Amino acid sequence: MSVMTSLQVRDRLDDNRGGELKATTTVLLILATIFVALRFWARSYTAGRYGKDDWMMVVALVVVFALGAINHAEIAYGLGRHVDTLPMGDVITFFKCLLAHECIYITAVLFVKLSVLQMYLRIFGFASREFKIAAIIIASTNIAWWISIFAVCIFQCNPIRKAWLPWVEGTCINLKASFIGNAIPNILTDVVMLCMPLRQVWKMRLPLAQKLSVCFTFLLGGFVLFASIYRFTTLMQFDTRDTTWTLATACTWCVVEVACGVIGGCLPILRPLMLKVSHQFGNLTSGEEAQSGDxxxxxxxxxxxxxxxxxxxxxxxxxxxxxxxxxxxxxxxxxxxxxxxxxxxxxxxxxxxxxxxxxxxxxxxxxxxxxxxxxxxxxxxxxxxx
Structure with missing residues (x-):
């Protein structure tokens, strides 16, 4: 019986999720890059020039890549493995990367949301003064959230170096409570921003089918809300006694969330491209029917x-x-x-x-x-x- 228990403990300690975490991070970074490239292509068709929201999304993509790089570094230094199996040097480096991860993550979230709000202002800015004020309020709320969370990340321990040197004398805040407090306002602003354009679209003089189509395009960005909520649930598994293992899913889903935010922020701009593709497909079908004598x-x-x-x-x-x-x-x-x-x-x-x-x-x-x-x-x- 004791032999079986020893083998089970050994198997548990040998667990390594690094491969799946690397694959998930890499795939999402590639998808985000593709959608930003398609965004610029679509904008060249419709406007022939690019707006502030387009360039802000490029900045957001750069920050998302920085977050992906940090996540790969965390994996190299133990993310996805049990802390008991890691050398002390790797653990120290991991905690340094984790601190950088927190700061870069909230920065990526900020730029994605500011880009989306700027897109809303470009599209709906002339519709109503109330909408413009609402967008400015939400943008200000996100900036205030970023400043407060950034300060909490940097000064979570006193002295600061205790964040990566746990044995140093000093105090730290409850890290799990900090992560949860970070996530809740983020989810709430996601919900508000997802609903913002729907009322404006519904007031327009468009056929019902077209209203539903445009609303659906904006709602496609809702999968970033799902990613935010799922990441929030993974934080409940966090245990400071085995940080490298219990934060593996949450850290990687930070990358998933912001990459999905980039993709969702590009989808409304890609509508012209989707119409072009569907139109060309329709022409191809019509041509085949004409050749068949229809x-x-x-x-x-x-x-x-x-x-x-x-x-x-x-x-x-x-x-x-x-x-x-x-x-x-x-x-x-x-x-x-x-x-x-x-x-x-x-x-x-x-x-x-x-x-x-x-x-x-x-x-x-x-x-x-x-x-x-x-x-x-x-x-x-x-x-x-x-």
Missing amino acids: KSQPPEVVTIGRAEDMALREERELQGHKKQGGNCKPHTAIITSTSLSKETGPSALGSKNEFLLSGGTRATVQNDMDITIRQTGLKKENESVA
Whole structure:
């Protein structure tokens, strides 16, 4: 019986989760990089230039990579193994890395959230003064949270070096309580930021299906909230007697959380790219049907606009219309598709195909994917309809 117990203890001490922790960290860093690259590609299609939120997300990605590097260093010095199996030098280095990990983690969280809030202001900033004030308040709250937690991390022990030299005379705060106190405000601000754009989208003059589609795009970022909550639950396993083992999941999920924050912050910007891909896939399918002799679709039904143009119109609609002078207001919000009747007779322009939209608006088809609208319909509020 004693032999079996000894073998079980030996197996427990030989546990090593380093491989899975390294793989998880590396995969998330790669995914975050891909999504930031796609973000810049999508922005080049819609705006042709980049905003403050884009560059802030790049800064956030750099900090996330720094956090990933620290996590790899922690793994090298014992994270994912039991502390009893580690040489004292590795334990000291691990605790130094852990202190840096805490500071870099909250910095990554801050930049991800500031980038997302800046994106909200760019898209919804002109919608209402209240929304702008709310975004500023949330940003200020996050900055205050960062300052307070950063100070707690640095001065968690007195003297400071006791954080990595536990046998030194002095005192330290309850580290588990500190981690939990760090996580709760982070989760609450995640919830608030996830809900912020939904009300603004719902007030817009968009078809219901389009509202739901845009809201869904913003809600996709909600998996960062799941990551935050899951990381919070892993903190309950923390035991100061075996820090390198009991913090293994929590430390790695710090990387998962901020990487998911980067990905979630890029998803709304990637909507134009998704529309472009779906549009090209639709064209490919339509071409195959045409080659097979399918004549079921009437030739007069045409989809207006390239996918990126549609996305740009959506982005402009999201940014809100400025008030028009007099009693005029925009007659149409976003055009996605319509039925066109081809114009015939002397007014037809040779090689260019012209179409008449309802209300007298003229559209010129320049190629199979590009249509230029030459007239914007405006309707006066007091105009009577016969």
